[in-house]
Amino acid sequence: MAQDHRARQYASTHQRIYDAAMELFTELGYEEVPISRLASAAGVSVQTFYAHYAGKDELIMALPERADVDALIASVPADRPLRERTSSAILGFVRGLSGDRYADALARWRLIARTARLRYRAAEYERATAQLFLDSLGVAADPAATVVVTAHLSAYTQALLRWGESGGELALAAVVEEALDALRGL
Missing domain, CATH: 1.10.10.60 (Homeodomain-like)
Known part of the structure; x- marks a missing residue:
């Protein structure tokens, strides 16, 4: 008690x-x-x-919990290609944000977008989050997988910054989808 x-x-x-x-x-x-x-x-x-x-x-900056990343990864069928598993997990998270969690994320990313120091720190958190994804996917030792996952997390961070800069005027899921779709053309 x-x-x-x-x-x-x-x-x-x-x-x-x-x-x-x-x-x-x-x-x-x-x-x-x-x-x-x-x-x-x-x-x-x-x-x-x-x-x-x-x-x-x-x-302001918050790393996801390992269990949350594991749950996101587990929500995507393991037989899907790595790119699809990574982007689907990211989009699943974004689409699950609502209410206070959505408002809080917007407030944080508005602040991050307008603060140079926090924009720089966002890259550190992006790399740490990518490592959580790599570990959860079981591909941390694979150099090609590292490129795929870190590219997806970088696109995600850029989308969050764009969303924050817009003050929430842009739809979060649409901005994230656009950023992740840009990777498919590479």
Whole structure:
């Protein structure tokens, strides 16, 4: 029982920090908000902020969980070609975003698209996500598979940036499909 209470309290504080940060980033700009101001706005100490997030970048950038990637990959028949499995998994994720998760993704990618530092960091997260895909697909040691998967994740990141830049005016699934379709012509 006490552990459940601690977990709920941790999750509540985590969300409160995130919400305060997004509000400040939207109002003042990402680069203009120091961690001390984020912590104060969330009603926590700087030490508590760091207990929840490694830094501001990690507050915005989020790697998928391995189990989530495994589930996406498992949702596509294993007998399909690697390109199709990868693009179908990505599109499955995008099409599954709705409600608060969709709004949150848009807010994050709007911020990433307009912040040079975060655009740069997005490439790091893209590579780490590609590695999760490669591991889940069981092809991490295959150089050709690495090219295919990383190209798909790069196209996906570019689509997210374009979507963020549009402020959500462009339909996310359509932008992602367009980016992934561009790979077929190569």
